[in-house]
Amino acid sequence: MGFFGKIFDALKKTKESVSSKMRLLFSKNKLGDEFYDELEEILISSDVSVVTAEDVVEQVKEEAIGNKVRDEQFVTDLLKDILEDKLNEAEIPEFSYPCVIMFVGVNGVGKTTTIGKVANYFVKMGKSVTVAAADTFRAAASDQLSVWADRAKVRIVKHEEGSDPSAVIFDAVASAKARGTDVLLVDTAGRLHVKENLMNELKKMDRVVEREFPQAQFLKLLVLDATTGQNALSQARVFDEAVDLDGIVLTKLDGTAKGGFVFSLCGELHVPVVFAGVGEKMDDLVPFDSEQFVEGFF
Numbered sequence: 001m002g003f004f005g006k007i008f009d010a011l012k013k014t015k016e017s018v019s020s021k022m023r024l025l026f027s028k029n030k031l032g033d034e035f036y037d038e039l040e041e042i043l044i045s046s047d048v049s050v051v052t053a054e055d056v057v058e059q060v061k062e063e064a065i066g067n068k069v070r071d072e073q074f075v076t077d078l079l080k081d082i083l084e085d086k087l088n089e090a091e092i093p094e095f096s097y098p099c100v101i102m103f104v105g106v107n108g109v110g111k112t113t114t115i116g117k118v119a120n121y122f123v124k125m126g127k128s129v130t131v132a133a134a135d136t137f138r139a140a141a142s143d144q145l146s147v148w149a150d151r152a153k154v155r156i157v158k159h160e161e162g163s164d165p166s167a168v169i170f171d172a173v174a175s176a177k178a179r180g181t182d183v184l185l186v187d188t189a190g191r192l193h194v195k196e197n198l199m200n201e202l203k204k205m206d207r208v209v210e211r212e213f214p215q216a217q218f219l220k221l222l223v224l225d226a227t228t229g230q231n232a233l234s235q236a237r238v239f240d241e242a243v244d245l246d247g248i249v250l251t252k253l254d255g256t257a258k259g260g261f262v263f264s265l266c267g268e269l270h271v272p273v274v275f276a277g278v279g280e281k282m283d284d285l286v287p288f289d290s291e292q293f294v295e296g297f298f
């Protein structure tokens with residue numbers, strides 16, 4: 001791991017792309033309308049949404065004019081501060097125990113892998129963990145989760161393929177309550193956010209936890225593939241409407257050059273990023289760090 005940490009290292013591709021454009025911009029332009037237009041374009045090209053890019057550049061403009069300073073370092077530092085403020089607009093929830101965390105998201109974003117990593121994260125903190133295989137839809141989904149449960153050395157509750165996911169959650173909650181488990185992690189089937197029946201199924205699962213385990217902290221985390229870019233925002237909006245998200249896990253940060261949508265997630269949707277996945281192995285997960293993310297961004 002490098003000096004700044006895993007999030008910083010994972011953003012290498014993003015940083016290369018944004019930094020070279022920034023260098024070019026500073027080399028040819030004085031601060032002025034053209035400069036700010038190009039700055040906005042650079043942000044948008046790394047998947048910052050138009051709304052957020054406009055807002056950020058407007059703030060840079062105001063500060064820079066007010067301070068009558070025109071040097072590169074000043075503008076860069078200013079930009080970093082403003083971007084970090086965007087990330088901090090959504091507050092990361094603190095875990096309290098017992099706690100149930102349900103992982104939702106579209107197909108293949110990394111939900112099951114993330115549960116393996118998060119299980120390991122809590123085990124290392126000395127917590128007891130159970131995972132629930134409520135993806136009863138995809139063939140062998142529970143086998144995949146079993147492999148992760150073995151690796152992290154945690155219990156798994158599972159039913160037969162094709163059974164009702166809410167019934168799995170019901171049993172897993174009963175078992176967690178009976179054993180005094182600290183953390184229950186629920187895997188769910190990948191679902192397209194545009195499929196209404198699948199989103200309704202999610203609401204049903206949500207209600208089971210609310211009803212059966214009111215004394216637990218209940219967090220719903222959306223798993224987003226960081227290589228998706230701005231489409232991730234519309235996924236987040238729809239899942240947030242369906243189950244009221246508490247946070248995001250950003251996966252595949254190690255392969256993306258499109259991390260800019262994260263500023264809009266926090267700044268426009270006010271949903272915080274809780275964890276970041278930076279590889280395929282069990283230890284490749286870190287609590288999100290906004291300062292590191294901004295430093296890694298450019």
Ligand SMILES: Nc1nc2c(ncn2[C@@H]2O[C@H](COP(=O)(O)OP(=O)(O)OP(=O)(O)O)[C@@H](O)[C@H]2O)c(=O)[nH]1
Nearest residue numbers: 107108109110111112113190251252277278279280
């Ligand atoms: N590079 C990288 N790969 C990841 C990361 N997280 C998950 N993956 C890979 O993404 C692929 C899909 O992961 P899964 O965990 O099966 O995704 P899922 O969301 O459970 O998929 P479905 O259950 O089919 O919806 C696997 O090949 C993982 O190894 C990450 O942080 N970095």
Ligand SMILES: [Mg+2]
Nearest residue numbers: 111112135141
């Ligand atoms: Mg899965």
